[in-house]
Amino acid sequence: MSMTQHAEPAVTTPPAPGRKDTDGRTAQRPLALRLLARPEIGVFLGAAAVYVFFLIAAPPVRDGSSMATVLYQASTLGIMTLPVALLMIGGEFDLSSGVAVLTSALTASMTTYQLTLNVWMGVVVALIVSLAVGFFNGWMVVRTGLPSFLVTLGTFLILQGANLAVTKLVTTNVATDDISNMDGFDQAKKIFASSFDIGGVQVKITVFYWLAFAALATWVLLRTKYGNWIFAVGGNKDSARAVGVPVTFTKISLFMLVGLGAWFVGMHQLFTFNTVQSGEGVGQELIYIAGAVIGGCLLTGGYGSAIGPVFGAFMFGMVNQGIVFAGWNPDWFKAFLGVMLLGAVLINLWVRQSATRR
Amino acid sequence: MDRSSHPRSRRFAPAVALAAAAALTLAGCSSGSGGKKAEESADGASAGKANTPRMTVALVTHQAAGDTFWDIVRKGAEAAAAKDNIKLIYSNDPNAGNQANLVQNAIDQKVDGIAITLAKPDAMKDVVSKAKAANIPVVGLNSGVSDWQKLGLMEFFGQDETVAGEALGKRLNEDGAKSAVCVIQEQGNIGLTQRCDGVKKTFSGKLQTLFVNGTDMPSVKSTITAKLTQDKSIDHVVTLGAPFAMTAVQSVSEAGSKAKIATFDLNKELTGAISAGTIEFAVDQQPYLQGYLAVDSLWLYKNNGNYSGGGEQPVLTGPAFVDKSNVETIAKFAAKGTR
Numbered sequence: 053m054s055m056t057q058h059a060e061p062a063v064t065t066p067p068a069p070g071r072k073d074t075d076g077r078t079a080q081r082p083l084a085l086r087l088l089a090r091p092e093i094g095v096f097l098g099a100a101a102v103y104v105f106f107l108i109a110a111p112p113v114r115d116g117s118s119m120a121t122v123l124y125q126a127s128t129l130g131i132m133t134l135p136v137a138l139l140m141i142g143g144e145f146d147l148s149s150g151v152a153v154l155t156s157a158l159t160a161s162m163t164t165y166q167l168t169l170n171v172w173m174g175v176v177v178a179l180i181v182s183l184a185v186g187f188f189n190g191w192m193v194v195r196t197g198l199p200s201f202l203v204t205l206g207t208f209l210i211l212q213g214a215n216l217a218v219t220k221l222v223t224t225n226v227a228t229d230d231i232s233n234m235d236g237f238d239q240a241k242k243i244f245a246s247s248f249d250i251g252g253v254q255v256k257i258t259v260f261y262w263l264a265f266a267a268l269a270t271w272v273l274l275r276t277k278y279g280n281w282i283f284a285v286g287g288n289k290d291s292a293r294a295v296g297v298p299v300t301f302t303k304i305s306l307f308m309l310v311g312l313g314a315w316f317v318g319m320h321q322l323f324t325f326n327t328v329q330s331g332e333g334v335g336q337e338l339i340y341i342a343g344a345v346i347g348g349c350l351l352t353g354g355y356g357s358a359i360g361p362v363f364g365a366f367m368f369g370m371v372n373q374g375i376v377f378a379g380w381n382p383d384w385f386k387a388f389l390g391v392m393l394l395g396a397v398l399i400n401l402w403v404r405q406s407a408t409r410r
Numbered sequence: 411m412d413r414s415s416h417p418r419s420r421r422f423a424p425a426v427a428l429a430a431a432a433a434l435t436l437a438g439c440s441s442g443s444g445g446k447k448a449e450e451s452a453d454g455a456s457a458g459k460a461n462t463p464r465m466t467v468a469l470v471t472h473q474a475a476g477d478t479f480w481d482i483v484r485k486g487a488e489a490a491a492a493k494d495n496i497k498l499i500y501s502n503d504p505n506a507g508n509q510a511n512l513v514q515n516a517i518d519q520k521v522d523g524i525a526i527t528l529a530k531p532d533a534m535k536d537v538v539s540k541a542k543a544a545n546i547p548v549v550g551l552n553s554g555v556s557d558w559q560k561l562g563l564m565e566f567f568g569q570d571e572t573v574a575g576e577a578l579g580k581r582l583n584e585d586g587a588k589s590a591v592c593v594i595q596e597q598g599n600i601g602l603t604q605r606c607d608g609v610k611k612t613f614s615g616k617l618q619t620l621f622v623n624g625t626d627m628p629s630v631k632s633t634i635t636a637k638l639t640q641d642k643s644i645d646h647v648v649t650l651g652a653p654f655a656m657t658a659v660q661s662v663s664e665a666g667s668k669a670k671i672a673t674f675d676l677n678k679e680l681t682g683a684i685s686a687g688t689i690e691f692a693v694d695q696q697p698y699l700q701g702y703l704a705v706d707s708l709w710l711y712k713n714n715g716n717y718s719g720g721g722e723q724p725v726l727t728g729p730a731f732v733d734k735s736n737v738e739t740i741a742k743f744a745a746k747g748t749r
Contacts, residue, residue, distance in 0.1 A: 128628040168445030234444035331476020376636040
């Protein structure tokens with residue numbers, strides 16, 4: 053618990069009235085206020101509001117399989133939103149995360165197809181490439197001291213161009229070849245892109261991964277030394293270094309974690325769709341970042357949680373699919389989406405302010 | 411070994427070991443099916459080479475990066491250029507202003523001919539008149555069938571998107587469709603909107619439109635699934651690009667829907683799906699032909715003074731239907747990525 057209080061203004065909260073008998077510094081604030089001060093509570097309320105709204109406005113949402121569709125959409129965003137949020141808590145940004153997903157999928161697909169290998173070899177090569185991209189980002193940021201915004205904007209453009217040019221060079225097309233009849237494909241598909249029957253509803257495996265990763269990330273953030281380091285380097289890098297936090301290691305590993313997420317989602321896309329179009333992924337990075345910010349992570353770093361971005365991704369998936377379930381005029385689609393997200397962020401902001409003002 | 415090289419060799423040893431291990435495992439882990447080995451040698455169409463003097467042609471499109479459709483247009487243009495002894499300069503930008511700049515760039519290079527797409531005709535007006543002032547012939551292709559004459563282009567090669575949509579709508583009627591959804595993968599794209607509008611014109615059932623985020627396939631998939639769940643009466647899904655049709659197949663099965671799928675445009679995966687019967691038919695505008703004819707026409711003009719379409723009528727490359735009855739003959743060309 054102590055971790056989230058790094059940037060929590062609660063430290064400056066004056067003692068609550070009626071508790072004058074105790075020392076102000078150790079006073080227990082009311083449970084409701086303590087809950088409100090948590091980074092994820094605003095987005096939780098926002099997500100709940102959006103969910104209830106669509107439950108009323110769009111009858112098909114009440115169906116179990118519709119919820120599975122919403123959760124699937126949320127999970128493919130959410131698995132990337134998690135490492136992006138951790139990185140943001142660590143005080144850095146990654147604009148290359150959207151196209152990095154495609155880079156991974158393209159690498160696996162082309163390695164497998166062109167060399168006629170077992171699919172798993174492509175998966176491993178893609179993992180190495182994805183981690184290397186993350187390492188490069190982190191290493192550049194740490195070594196040059198440049199803002200990660202600039203460094204990863206560079207990587208974003210490099211990857212975007214390379215995705216296209218290399219795919220074209222290798223396959224002579226802009227999409228990869230179908231690998232669904234190759235050895236190991238069915239096995240890999242089971243792991244990355246299968247679904248489970250739960251009470252007659254087909255739930256995608258990514259939903260379970262998403263929740264499991266979120267639980268793991270929460271545990272790491274709140275209960276491990278590494279979690280401490282993330283908050284420390286995001287709060288104040290120099291004082292973190294002064295008290296012995298390995299800043300370089302923490303930052304580079306966070307970027308590599310984003311690479312790991314990109315690999316995972318990339319593999320899911322490859323084994324769901326069999327082929328990959330090299331121009332996809334552009335613009336997704338902003339959705340990941342939005343999910344983390346809506347999820348209560350500060351753009352300035354040092355504050356946030358892993359569970360908040362889960363609700364952030366859920367809210368995005370809910371709004372995205374809810375508009376379709378409601379059967380609204382699609383001309384307004386993006387506008388609806390914007391209004392809903394802005395509304396959710398405002399609820400988030402209001403909750404945080406009212407929690408810290410008292 | 412001197413001192414300075416020691417840490418270096420220590421650092422590289424694991425890397426070398428890793429590479430060696432990777433090479434070994436690669437050798438032992440090849441796939442017994444599919445892959446490059448199974449692919450037949452695929453050479454593009456070639457028809458000898460003209461002995462006319464070398465000329466330079468610029469092809470400037472509004473292609474967005476990584477689109478399979480435009481790749482086929484470009485291949486057609488490259489084939490014509492190779493045959494006609496032409497140096498082809500290909501450039502593209504989906505932003506109309508940037509596309510106009512690329513045309514200006516071609517004028518500055520004093521090319522012998524320019525082929526452009528008119529996705530946003532007004533933005534191209536100025537550069538087209540500049541090209542004419544510089545005595546560079548300009549032809550249009552793909553989009554802009556209603557504007558090419560107004561802008562003073564010499565010839566036009568393409569499909570009337572509305573006509574193509576109308577053809578698809580009629581076909582839906584023949585197939586007994588009652589309720590269809592038209593999936594648009596890029597909001598605000600005129601050509602895509604015209605296709606859906608064309609379908610609406612002739613289709614006697616109910617037609618809805620659905621916008622999806624074309625750069626995120628999982629999102630495309632769940633959005634179509636959501637639509638099919640919301641409206642169970644939908645019996646046909648119409649997509650506007652081959653990759654989206656392939657994704658719609660999964661959406662239909664996930665939504666437990668019985669909807670059939672029809673699409674615009676073709677690629678090699680799609681021909682397989684048509685012969686397997688998972689996709690009903692595709693309306694093909696023959697992108698290869700568009701690229702090929704546009705470049706070839708500039709060569710004909712320079713060397714023989716010809717005007718395709720007499721300079722009055724567009725040369726239509728579509729709509730051509732690809733369905734189970736003719737997919738076999740087309741599939742072998744689609745496999746090369748040229749059809």
